[in-house]
Amino acid sequence: MGKQSKAAGDKGAEKEATQNATSAVKSVVRPVDGQTVAADAEQPKKSWTIEDSEELYRIQGWGEPYFSINAAGHVTVSPQGDRGGSLDLFELVNALKQRNLGLPLLIRFSDILEDRIERLNACFSRAIARYNYPGVYRGVFPVKCNQQRHLIEDLVRFGKPHLFGLEAGSKPELMIVLAMLDTPGALVICNGYKDKEYIETAILAQRLGYTPIIVLEQAEEVDLVIEASHKVGIKPLLGVRAKLNNKGIGRWGMSAGDRAKFGLTIPEIINAVDRLKEADMLDSLQLLHFHIGSQISAISVVKDAIREASQIYVELAKLGANMQYLDVGGGLAVDYDGSKTNFHASKNYSMQNYAYDVVAEVKEACEEKGLTVPTLVSESGRAIASHQSVLVFDVLGTSDVSSEVPAPANDKEHLIIRNLYETYQSIRVENYQETYHDATQFKEEAISLFGFGYLSLTERARAERLYWACCRKIQAIVRQQEYVPDDLEDLEKIMSSIYYVNLSVFQSAPDSWAIDQLFPIMPIHRLREEPLQRGTLADLTCDSDGKIDQFIDLRDVKSVLELHDLHPQEPYYLAMFLGGAYQEIMGNLHNLFGDTNTVHIKLTPKGYEIEHVVKGDTMKEVLSYVQYDSEDLIENIRRRTEQALQDHQITLQESQMLLQNYEQSLSQYTYLSSSAS
Numbered sequence: 001m002g003k004q005s006k007a008a009g010d011k012g013a014e015k016e017a018t019q020n021a022t023s024a025v026k027s028v029v030r031p032v033d034g035q036t037v038a039a040d041a042e043q044p045k046k047s048w049t050i051e052d053s054e055e056l057y058r059i060q061g062w063g064e065p066y067f068s069i070n071a072a073g074h075v076t077v078s079p080q081g082d083r084g085g086s087l088d089l090f091e092l093v094n095a096l097k098q099r100n101l102g103l104p105l106l107i108r109f110s111d112i113l114e115d116r117i118e119r120l121n122a123c124f125s126r127a128i129a130r131y132n133y134p135g136v137y138r139g140v141f142p143v144k145c146n147q148q149r150h151l152i153e154d155l156v157r158f159g160k161p162h163l164f165g166l167e168a169g170s171k172p173e174l175m176i177v178l179a180m181l182d183t184p185g186a187l188v189i190c191n192g193y194k195d196k197e198y199i200e201t202a203i204l205a206q207r208l209g210y211t212p213i214i215v216l217e218q219a220e221e222v223d224l225v226i227e228a229s230h231k232v233g234i235k236p237l238l239g240v241r242a243k244l245n246n247k248g249i250g251r252w253g254m255s256a257g258d259r260a261k262f263g264l265t266i267p268e269i270i271n272a273v274d275r276l277k278e279a280d281m282l283d284s285l286q287l288l289h290f291h292i293g294s295q296i297s298a299i300s301v302v303k304d305a306i307r308e309a310s311q312i313y314v315e316l317a318k319l320g321a322n323m324q325y326l327d328v329g330g331g332l333a334v335d336y337d338g339s340k341t342n343f344h345a346s347k348n349y350s351m352q353n354y355a356y357d358v359v360a361e362v363k364e365a366c367e368e369k370g371l372t373v374p375t376l377v378s379e380s381g382r383a384i385a386s387h388q389s390v391l392v393f394d395v396l397g398t399s400d401v402s403s404e405v406p407a408p409a410n411d412k413e414h415l416i417i418r419n420l421y422e423t424y425q426s427i428r429v430e431n432y433q434e435t436y437h438d439a440t441q442f443k444e445e446a447i448s449l450f451g452f453g454y455l456s457l458t459e460r461a462r463a464e465r466l467y468w469a470c471c472r473k474i475q476a477i478v479r480q481q482e483y484v485p486d487d488l489e490d491l492e493k494i495m496s497s498i499y500y501v502n503l504s505v506f507q508s509a510p511d512s513w514a515i516d517q518l519f520p521i522m523p524i525h526r527l528r529e530e531p532l533q534r535g536t537l538a539d540l541t542c543d544s545d546g547k548i549d550q551f552i553d554l555r556d557v558k559s560v561l562e563l564h565d566l567h568p569q570e571p572y573y574l575a576m577f578l579g580g581a582y583q584e585i586m587g588n589l590h591n592l593f594g595d596t597n598t599v600h601i602k603l604t605p606k607g608y609e610i611e612h613v614v615k616g617d618t619m620k621e622v623l624s625y626v627q628y629d630s631e632d633l634i635e636n637i638r639r640r641t642e643q644a645l646q647d648h649q650i651t652l653q654e655s656q657m658l659l660q661n662y663e664q665s666l667s668q669y670t671y672l673s674s675s676a677s
């Protein structure tokens with residue numbers, strides 16, 4: 001927690017600077033919640049607009065140029081950024097539901113993927129032109145970010161004009177890369193732990209027209225490579241991953257430095273060079289790679305790393321290696337909270353700044369030593385794959401703190417109840433802080449009186465209701481204040497509702513659970529209406545960790561999200577954005593909630609086209625993952641039912657219904673089908 005608040009503090013300072021610089025933040029006057037304190041509202045009510053929603057959910061900050069809000073108050077998607085048309089996400093979801101694609105639904109926009117690849121390449125082209133860099137950029141996509149076949153097929157296709165390649169971090173990923181990449185001239189970067197087969201396969205792949213570069217990540221791999229190369233009789237293309245002294249910061253900071261899991265220390269690199277020279281293979285060593293971690297929020301960290309790596313590159317060339325490529329790894333960050341700061345959920349630089357810095361630093365280092373500049377390689381995963389998918393899910397219900405106006409206390413009621421009612425009545429703008437403390441104290445007294453047997457259960461309920469009524473009245477006043485006193489900061493959290501969502505955090509947002517990663521989450525409709533509720537999200541699993549209670553904010557992190565009241569019989573849809581990297585494959589089957597339904601949407605001149613539908617797991621499928629045969633299960637239930645029939649414990653009709661439901665369920669989606677639609 002200490003770490004978190006420190007980071008948040010840093011962000012506070014940075015954000016303030018951003019805010020002052022742009023002075024874009026206006027203060028929003030919120031209408032008073034309920035009628036009880038309407039008389040205290042001095043400012044006139046201002047009706048809620050979509051601009052207010054834009055600002056509240058910060059959609060421009062994290063969503064540009066792909067996501068915005070239309071006049072109907074719905075989120076829209078412009079998959080081609082500012083270059084193409086847009087579609088209404090709410091209407092799209094309704095149309096997909098009519099095609100029997102239930103929520104939760106993962107929607108992939110292949111045009112966004114294409115736009116990300118175009119952007120990254122355009123940024124490097126611009127940087128190369130600006131600095132007259134006498135070399136080229138050849139990016140690769142690290143397959144581990146999202147291995148789904150449809151996505152990799154798209155990536156290869158969209159990457160062709162840029163000779164975009166793929167990076168494998170394991171043997172199974174190498175299998176994908178070799179079979180799927182068919183772009184002559186594109187690089188195949190072979191990272192991760194390697195054994196004999198991995199290395200031999202990678203070397204032989206040269207014969208198929210690939211440019212596979214085997215990156216030495218462990219000191220032992222040097223001998224393995226020399227052996228394999230003798231065995232197959234082909235000279236390998238080699239790279240070496242350096243453990244830089246410059247570490248990333250934050251979550252993935254341990255990816256660099258001497259204690260990092262991967263890479264060679266400088267002495268190990270020198271040993272490798274000596275071994276390769278002995279084997280007469282030093283000309284195979286052509287690439288230097290480093291990866292200082294993912295989501296590098298500060299551009300200064302990127303710069304320092306590139307400067308150090310450029311020097312190592314130059315020195316390797318001086319030692320006689322045939323250096324051709326400098327691979328700057330991943331780390332290009334995504335601005336999840338839209339704050340443009342060095343907070344862990346953000347980044348204080350643009351993709352263009354990043355490309356400028358890579359190109360400028362490398363050029364400078366090489367020019368100083370009169371060395372030909374390398375082909376630049378980056379392994380940006382998060383920056384390419386995050387934006388393309390949107391997870392839409394519905395709210396099943398809420399649990400709220402009661403909002404009823406309490407009946408006046410009579411003389412016969414317990415003193416503590418009369419005190420609470422009196423407090424309730426006396427709440428004003430002038431004394432809200434004081435009355436909050438009084439109410440809290442009286443409530444605590446009531447609970448201890450109950451503990452000693454002086455208060456009945458009904459009386460305790462009455463006391464708690466009065467306490468909530470006080471809090472609600474105070475909350476309405478607090479929301480109108482420019483400044484919230486520290487001791488009242490938790491009030492919104494205390495008063496927040498729980499929104500039960502049709503989703504498994506473990507399956508669809510594992511990093512939110514595992515490492516407290518923030519993703520932008522917001523309603524995709526009703527954005528012309530002020531969201532008067534504050535809520536946290538609870539998922540379908542029976543695990544108390546299956547919740548989301550940290551949300552993006554301009555300053556720090558919010559513990560509650562602004563949401564709308566549910567309307568009876570009307571669905572309420574939320575979406576989680578920027579989850580296209582890492583979440584799908586890291587998701588797990590906790591409580592046996594399986595893969596969600598997935599659709600691939602492509603923009604057409606007339607609207608859109610559903611390119612692929614990948615149905616989510618059925619119960620039968622998830623049960624088979626844990627070795628249950630559904631036929632056996634049905635047979636067990638059938639036998640039990642038969643026995644119960646014999647024993648006259650069940651009627652024939654009941655038994656038919658039970659068996660039918662059981663069988664049908666097995667071939668259905670693991671998530672709940674919402675009633676309100």
Ligand SMILES: *Cc1c(COP(=O)(O)O)cnc(C)c1O
Pocket residue numbers: 142144145169191291293294295329330331332379380381382383581
């Ligand atoms: C994970 C990883 C990447 C991708 O990093 P991003 O920050 O997602 O761009 C690139 N290279 C290596 C070696 C990795 O392990």
